[in-house]
Each structure stands twice: as structure tokens, then as C-alpha cells.
Amino acid sequence: MNSPSVVTLHVAGDVALLSIDRPPVNAISAEVTAALAAALDRFDAQRDARALVICCKGRTFVAGGDIGEFDAAGFSTQPLNRVLARIEGSPHIVVAAMHGSVLGGGLELALACHYRVALPGTRFGFPEVKLGLLPGSLGTQRLPRLTGVGVALDMILGGKPLSAEAAVAIGIVDEIRDADPADAGLAYAQSLLARSAKPRRTSELAVPAFDAAVFGQRRAEIAERARKYPALECIVRAIEAAATLPFVQGEALEAAFFEQCRQSPQSKAMRHLFFAQREAARTPAAEPKPQPRRVDSVGVVGAGTMGSGIAIAIAGAGIAVTLADSSADSLARGLGNVRTTFEAGAAKGRMSVDEAGECVARVQGTLALGDLRGCDVVIEAVFEDMALKRDIAAALGSVCKPGAILATNTSTLDVDALAEASGRAADFLGMHFFSPANVMRLLEVVRGAATAPDVLATVMELARRIGKQPVVSGVCYGFIGNRMLEPYLREAECLLLEGASASAIDAALESLGLAMGPLRMLDLAGVDVAAKVVIERDKAGALPPDRAYRVVARRLFELGRHGQKTGAGFYRYEGRTALPDAALAAVTRELAQAAGVMRRESIASEEIVERCLYPLINEGVRLMEEGIACRPGDIDVVYTSGYGFPDFRGGPLWMADAIGLRHIVERLDDYARSTGNRYGYWTVCDTLRRYANEGLRLSDWRKPGA
Numbered sequence: 001m002n003s004p005s006v007v008t009l010h011v012a013g014d015v016a017l018l019s020i021d022r023p024p025v026n027a028i029s030a031e032v033t034a035a036l037a038a039a040l041d042r043f044d045a046q047r048d049a050r051a052l053v054i055c056c057k058g059r060t061f062v063a064g065g066d067i068g069e070f071d072a073a074g075f076s077t078q079p080l081n082r083v084l085a086r087i088e089g090s091p092h093i094v095v096a097a098m099h100g101s102v103l104g105g106g107l108e109l110a111l112a113c114h115y116r117v118a119l120p121g122t123r124f125g126f127p128e129v130k131l132g133l134l135p136g137s138l139g140t141q142r143l144p145r146l147t148g149v150g151v152a153l154d155m156i157l158g159g160k161p162l163s164a165e166a167a168v169a170i171g172i173v174d175e176i177r178d179a180d181p182a183d184a185g186l187a188y189a190q191s192l193l194a195r196s197a198k199p200r201r202t203s204e205l206a207v208p209a210f211d212a213a214v215f216g217q218r219r220a221e222i223a224e225r226a227r228k229y230p231a232l233e234c235i236v237r238a239i240e241a242a243a244t245l246p247f248v249q250g251e252a253l254e255a256a257f258f259e260q261c262r263q264s265p266q267s268k269a270m271r272h273l274f275f276a277q278r279e280a281a282r283t284p285a286a287e288p289k290p291q292p293r294r295v296d297s298v299g300v301v302g303a304g305t306m307g308s309g310i311a312i313a314i315a316g317a318g319i320a321v322t323l324a325d326s327s328a329d330s331l332a333r334g335l336g337n338v339r340t341t342f343e344a345g346a347a348k349g350r351m352s353v354d355e356a357g358e359c360v361a362r363v364q365g366t367l368a369l370g371d372l373r374g375c376d377v378v379i380e381a382v383f384e385d386m387a388l389k390r391d392i393a394a395a396l397g398s399v400c401k402p403g404a405i406l407a408t409n410t411s412t413l414d415v416d417a418l419a420e421a422s423g424r425a426a427d428f429l430g431m432h433f434f435s436p437a438n439v440m441r442l443l444e445v446v447r448g449a450a451t452a453p454d455v456l457a458t459v460m461e462l463a464r465r466i467g468k469q470p471v472v473s474g475v476c477y478g479f480i481g482n483r484m485l486e487p488y489l490r491e492a493e494c495l496l497l498e499g500a501s502a503s504a505i506d507a508a509l510e511s512l513g514l515a516m517g518p519l520r521m522l523d524l525a526g527v528d529v530a531a532k533v534v535i536e537r538d539k540a541g542a543l544p545p546d547r548a549y550r551v552v553a554r555r556l557f558e559l560g561r562h563g564q565k566t567g568a569g570f571y572r573y574e575g576r577t578a579l580p581d582a583a584l585a586a587v588t589r590e591l592a593q594a595a596g597v598m599r600r601e602s603i604a605s606e607e608i609v610e611r612c613l614y615p616l617i618n619e620g621v622r623l624m625e626e627g628i629a630c631r632p633g634d635i636d637v638v639y640t641s642g643y644g645f646p647d648f649r650g651g652p653l654w655m656a657d658a659i660g661l662r663h664i665v666e667r668l669d670d671y672a673r674s675t676g677n678r679y680g681y682w683t684v685c686d687t688l689r690r691y692a693n694e695g696l697r698l699s700d701w702r703k704p705g706a
Contacts, residue, residue, distance in 0.1 A: 037079075125161035140241075408429075419451070430446025445459050527562045632701050
């Protein structure tokens, strides 16, 4: 039996309906392109049809191209471009009837049609720039002919979607109709035939008048970012070609720019992350996917910055929240933060005043844990103190209804110990939000030893509902992100002791594209927070017997230099501006002498990068060995979503492949020899060494036995 075609053609009188049906998002693939060409052959053979309507089945119009095909040998946009040329060149009117998301190749398909009708709520955009690409099927050539140069530059450089109303305003949609997509398209086509409308071919239009200086201005605006994202300059050049050259020449240039970007390391890294993010959001389990539990209400214990931020994220997704705290003052401040945040969102146009009011009303405060008994999920977000968190876990285990999911927001503590304290280990896991919780996308979902599969599935689905990027971690100190961060911060502090300046350390790592170096990051997060974690680990006997281990952060904490919030930490601050501080050099000289660390006059940037980054990579591979992290891509998603690692480098493990695993192992071994490796800081994990020896890449990694 033949499988059904992804493209069907149905003729009803003088209008033919072409439907694309390739779930879930009708992405254009080689198969779809070939089926479109065959359907056009059938349409051209029709004698009665005078119009063609192109629509899609399912929840959306074409939402882009099949990115999975972009790495295929011999990949080319030309087959699709030839199909689009046939559509545009048809002697019969062609209507695109659109709904859902009309993105990338989907919008290019629509622009090749003569007329465009959309349902209310349809979104339009060219998100290719987020993959290090530019539109490759004449989007840079057709769009400016309809909208003008300025709008086209904004739309393609920004990559943000537009509403149907905005699309009408800029000229890429002719009409909005509230109907089934096929019905809307057929009715609109009949109205066009009734008034004897003719085909409108965008490629034949002249670009509306523009100021030639706009291209120089845009180049100046993107100059700094374009060094990291070369697609930006290609976009400007392609649109400039549309404005200044015949269509056929602009077409050739766009094709060359697209191929240049497709082959670039930046785009390959960003495409890797695109798939890694989607893979990370899936529950990694061998058993059939369990049915998630229903979540209509969430409780949050602790109304501080983190707790109120979590409440904001959940209420903003339309879910009722009960925010609990033992202090009336803390609760009032937390509820005030909720109100202020939503009101600020309305003031900035991110939501209406009424929507902001509804969000505020979803958050109710209480001083009694008993008021959480009806919640479907309860998240504990109190201070990072094991005794306190144990007590709250036990109390929630007694108070909450059967089947409620209990979660801890701890960033470092033992989730299994807290699960045991709750008395309901199967219903317990970690939900490690990143601050500010209503802004940061990353959510580490920490699966305990006894966490039930449907509990994990429920929280992964909840993460999606509240707009977070979930990544599953096993239980260990610091989970994925903070455990890998520990050797990174250790070496940054060691380099300070050896004589490197804070600004030199941060500059070396920021040169890779990191949002900020390790010491600026600590000042922003709070030196006191970092120091307390180290102090608690020391009390627990979990630190190496190294007199120099993280002593700088601990001394700064003792001195009251807690970072930006106190005006001094690893830097001194004027407002938010970090300035070098001679006092830090005095502190590090004293600590180095006490720890027996030899000072040096200068330390090369290359050494700074190797000593901070390579142990972080090594620790990431070790996490996979131990089964804490499921996939290399999960680690890359953690670091690009939560730690400011540049997306154009694909994450630390993707970057490790680009550097070369053999080189990384050689450098780690060299540091082991030169330092003596007394504390095992430079010991290469087995998997990293094996992969380096066998010429493998971390992207080839498969779980042992899989």
C-alpha cells in the first residue's frame, strides 16, 4: 500500500486546493519539495482551474525548512527555489492561505504566491539569523520589494515574528479572515476571480525608494556582533543586492551567502544547539512515555528574590500560585516584587494592563504551609541550608495532598536526602531555577534515585508551559552547571594568586564570547553566596586538603566585599561599572604567601583560557561517564542557556570538538606534569582520553550499552 503523499491537490470547479501535510510543523524537506513540484505538474494539466490555493493541514502553515537536512552532502536550496519560481510564474492566480506560524521557508513560499490571506493569530517571521543563516529561498530578495529596505532589514536581522495585523500593515498579507485555512483561501480566491484579478509577481516589483546610507548605518550598528555572527553582514549585503541589482543577480548572491553561512562553524554550532535544546526537553527514559499529572496550581515556599521570581514565571503562564513565607515582611516584599514586575511589563508594552492585573491576581500569599495542601506542585525555594530544607521537605510531605509533586530549588544540596526527609521520595525531585527566575530560561530538573517517571514527565511539561528550557540532571554536588563551574572558578582564583589581574582573567575568557568572565560573574551573583557554598562544603569535609582552594572568595567574604551589591568584590564598582581595585592585588599577594603559591610577572591569555576552560570540559565528560548528564548536548544547553556561554560556539563540549580532544588532553597532561597534580585537578577522565586516542568526537558519544 502506498503511503499518503505529503502534498495533495484537489480541484473544485475553477479553484484548485493544494494542501501540505507533514506533521508536526509542515517543514519543507526534499520530499515536500518534490511533492510540490509534482502537484504543480498536475495543476498545470488542469483545463478548468483558474486559481490555486496553497494551505497546510494541522496546526500551522509551513513553519520553516527541515533543518536536519542542512548538513546533508549536496544540500541545496535550488530545487525549492525552482518550485517557488514556478508558483510565482504561474499564469493563474496563486493564493497562500496561512495559519499558525509562517516562518523561514514557509514565508518564502507565501511571498512567491500572488496573494496572501491569513487567519487571526498567525505569526510571520524569518528566524534564520538565530541559526547563523539568512533566508535561502529568495526571502532577502522578495521581502524588500514588498516592505521596503528598512522593514526587511529589521525583520531578517532581528528574527522576531510579527502578528497578522503587523504583516498586513507592512504589505506581506492582503487580508485577515476568520475561517478554516482552506475555506478562507478558497473564498478569497473566488473573490479575486470575481473581480478578474491578475497574478502579482513580487520579483518584478521595484524596491520602494530608500536612502542608500541605510546600509552603511546598519553595518555600523552590527559591526561588533557581526564578528561573532557573520550571517548579519551577509543579510545586509543580500538585501542591498535586492535594492541595487536585478533580481537574478540578487538571487545568485543570496545563494552564495546562504551557502557561506551554512558551512560556517557558527551556523553549525547554532544548529547543533537547536536540536540539542529539543532533545533536552524530552524525558530521557527507556520506558514508554508516562502520562503527566495534571497541574492547575503551584505552591512556592520562600518569598525572597528566587521564590517570588518563580511565582512570577508560573503566574505569567496562567497558573495559580500560592506564595508562602514564615515572615510577614518577607511575604509582603515578595508579593510587592510580583506586582512591580507585572506592572513594569505592562508599562513596557509586553502585556496589557488587564493582563498584568490578572497575573498579579493569580498569586496569593500565605504565612501557613497548610494553605499549600491543595496545590498540585510545591516548590521549596528557601535559603541554601540543609537543615532548613530538610525541615520544610518533611513538613510538605505531611501537609500536601496525595499525588502532589514536591520539588526543591537547591543549587548544590543532596536532592535524595531531601526526598527521604519528605517521606514521599517518588513524588520528589529538584527544580533548579536560575536567577532571576522569571527571566532566565534554564531549568535543571534533578531526577532523584526514587523519582517516579510520571513526576519527571510532569515537571518537564510544566517547564515547557512556563517557557523554560529544561535539562535533566542526576543527583550530585552542583548537578550539571555548578559542578562544572567549580574547577573553572578554582582555576580563576588560582590565577589570581599567581599574579594575574581580575581584568586579565575575565578579558581572556570574554574573548571567547562569554557574556562575562568568572570574576565579574561572581561579583554579580554575590561573592558571599559563592563563599558560603565553599565554606559549607569545607565543613562537610568535601574539599581537597589544598590551602589555596577558593581562598580568595572566602577572604573577600570575610572582608565584606560581596560584589556589586556592596560596591566591591573582585572589582570595585561605580554603579554597575566594574573597575580594577588595587586592594584585590594586596589580598591575593597575602593569600599567595600564606598558601605557598609562587607569583609571576605575567600570565598569557592562552594559559588563562586553557586552565579555566579545559578542566570544565573534562568535568562535563566525567558527568556523562557517571550518568549525571544524559548527552553532550544537554551540557551545551545548560551552559548556553544558563551560564552565558556563546551560542555561536555551540557550548563547551561542542567547542571541545572544534578545539580537538587530543589537544585538550595533551594540555591537561602537561599541567598535571608541571604542577605535580597532587590533588587530581588535572586528571583526565577515561572517556575523554579514550575519545582523544581513538580520534572520536564528543558529538559521537553514546551512553555505554546504548
